[in-house]
Amino acid sequence: MSKQTDDFFKNIISHAKEYGFVFPSSEIYDGLSAVYDYGQLGSELKNNLKTYWWKSMVQLNENIVGIDAAIFMHPTTWKASGHVDGFNDPMIDNKDSKKRYRADQLIEDKIDRYAKDGKTDKAEQLQKELDDALNADDLARLKAIIEEHNIVCPISGTKNWTEVRQFNLMFATQMGAMADGAEQVYLRPETAQGIFVNFLNVQKTGRMKIPFGIAQIGKAFRNEVIARQFIMRMREFEQMEMQFFVRPGSELEWYTRWKETRLKWHLALGADPAKYRYHDHAKLAHYANAAVDIEYEFPFGFKEVEGIHSRTDFDLKQHQEYSKKKMQYFDPEINQNYIPYVIETSIGLDRLFLTVLANSLVQEDLSTPEKQDSRVVLKFHPAIAPVKAAVLPLTKKDGLPDKAREIMAKLKLDFNLQYDEKDAIGKRYRRQDAIGTPFCITVDYQTLDDDTVTIRHRDSMEQERVPAAELGRIIADLVSWNNLLEKLI
Known part of the structure; x- marks a missing residue:
């Protein structure tokens, strides 16, 4: 990471805390590694991102429905899914730093680092070595690669490494009041299994016909040993997943379709298309016959924000075997019973949140020959902005606050607003720019005469005079979900 990109990433983290988007969890007790809390603006932005996903996935698709499965599941679920025996990461310890x-x-x-230093050949060769070792599950080779390329511990700076070994990422706990009779259960490491075990419930009660999908937003938990890159990798995180059930043999066609659909969804938020790319998996999971990541170019490089996987019939077949319940679907079109194949779209909400912050945070130089000036602005799409508009009386006297409050009382029934009367109007504009508020409504002395107000647009900083009575309609049009969703149809 160059100093410039490193500084930008630090600016994102500090801005997120300063303006109430993300806080370190339990900060008064020095925090808890890889755990974060979403503040007053962060929770609003997060909810808006969930709404965007839910509307685009469930509301726009007649054959996709949503559920909300429990975090705790019968422990055999995780035996069937393979998580008990195979949900591991290759870990290595540094003997000096104890990390x-x-x-x-x-x-x-x-x-x-090789790629950033222009050593493309070395980067490509090392990628091949890594892929080969991972495909072969060769832990000894992973350690050898670390030694051959002089990879040191970021903390101690030494190469005093242990052997590489597997580490299970699931959190286990006890369920039951009595210690002797307690049953070991797990905090779910993914939300997908809650969909699979409810496949028949949803299909039968909803009279769903193949192809159809089940969507879910929920918390998942993984004992990530490494806390790094802010909210990219956390122990408690949120997923937005959709499992799409299809007829065997049609899965790759649907896989391609969903791959294109999901990238289009990300780009609709207004990001630079050059910052996104597909990354095909070099090593497929044993249950998959195709897998790709949608990656975003963060300040620390391209990283996954969403995965699209063709999971075959592995999940339903495994649950049929372990539960002894038939997980088949009768297809009246071909007069045949079969276990459906599954296309999965899985997006990390926290990573999406970071993507939106990274894509939106801009420092603009507004200097003129007469005056040095700049502003920091979050250029969120208006539909996902935490605060839709700010109501600002020009001064704190002469009845302007009363008029502003009157306008606010009408608009807050439909929109999340802020009211601010402290400091000069320019400072207040800057505060709203910094939290991404797309529109500021200024109430001035002319308002008292003709009941018009000024709307100031965040991105262009242009101002227009409009009747106060029209504000509800104007703001509704500017922040409407339709402005996003129409791009997806």
């Missing part, structure tokens, strides 16, 4: 790292991520960081 534990994912071996593959240490190597990926080295690949990024």
Whole structure:
């Protein structure tokens, strides 16, 4: 990471805390590693991102419905899914710093450094070595690669490494009042299994016909050993997943379709298309016959924000075997019973949140020959902005606050607003720019005469005079979900 990109990433983190988007969890107790809290603006932005996903996935698709499955599930669920035996990461410890790292991520960081230093051949060769070792599950080879490329511990700076070994990422706990009779259960490491075990419930009660999908937004938990890159990798995180059930043999066609649909969804938010790319998996999970990541170019490099996977019939077949309940679908079009194949779209909400912050945070130089000036602005799409508009009386006297409050009382029934009467109007504009408020409504002395107000547009900083009575309609049009969703149809 160059100093410029490193500084930008630090600016994102500090801005997120300063303006109430993201706080370190339990900060008064020095925090908890890889755990974060969303503040007053962060929770609003997060909810808006969930709404955008839910509307685009469930509301726009007649054959996709949503559920909300419990976090706790019968422990056999995780045996059937393979998580008990196979949900592991290759870990390596540095004996001097006593820190534990994912071996593959240490190597990926080295690949990024080679690429940034212009050593493309070395980066490509190291990527091939890593892919070969991962495909072969060769832990000894992973350690050898770390040694051959002189990869050091980021803390101690030494190469005093242990052997690479597997580490299970699931959190286990006890369910039951009595210690002797307690049953070991797990905090779910993914939300997908809650969909699979409810496949028949949804299909039968909803009279769903193949192809159809089940969507879900929910918390998942993984004992990520490495806390790094802010909210990119956390122990408690939120997923937005949709499992799309299809007829066997049609899965790759649907896989391609969903791959294109999901990238289009990201780009609709207004990001630079050059910052996104597809990354096909070099090593497929044993249950998959195709897998791709949608990656975004963060300040620290391209990283996954969403995965699209063709999971075949593995999940339903496994649950049929372990539960002894038939997970088949009768297809009247071909007069045949079969276990459906599944296309999965899975997006990390926290990573999407970071993507939106990184894509929106801009520092603009507004200097003129007469005056030095600048502003920091979050250029959120208006539909997802935490605060839709700010109501600002020009001064704190002469009845302007009363008129502003009157306008606010009408608009807050439909929109999340802020009221601010402290400091000069220019400072108040800057505060709203910094939290991404797309529109500011200024109430001035002319308002008292003709009941018009000024709307100031965040991105252009242009101002227009409009009747106060028209504000509800004007703001509704500017922040409407339709402005996003129409791009997806």
